[in-house]
Amino acid sequence: MGILWTLIIGAVAGWLGAQIFKGGSLGLIGNIIVGIIGGFIGYFLLGTLFGTAIIGQILTGAVGAIVLLAIINLLSGRRV
Template identity: 40%
Template sequence: MIGLIGWIIGGGIVGWLASMITGRNAQQGLIGNILAGIIGAFVGGALYGLLFGGGINFEWNITSFIVALIGAVIVLAVWNFISRRA
């Protein structure tokens, strides 16, 4: 249960920072930030694993925070691209 709460809080923080970087902060709320952060953590972890080898690390530390942030920025950039075309 504690791990789930950590993912929600960490996802919210990462998603919020990523939304500020991509300029979507005013367009998405708390749930959008949490989802962007959690999905971004998985995307970033997968890309990190492909580029540098190794598996997905489910611990929160500075490296996983940066990887999750980069993944969330990628997710939001793709979302911006898709939503502009629609």
């Protein structure tokens, strides 16, 4: 069940990050990957600032996804 929650939260966080960053959606799989990696980045940067509930995890993942999308945008030289 933990893997399923990780995928769901990652997808929502990746989608939310893509909407806020205005970089466009990367599709379901791309959003899940960006959201999960973004969750790690967000936790590294913010810790449990938004709390440990599902909403806090989504917000932390979204912040990390925005950072990840910005880094990808800088490295690739194109808008992601």
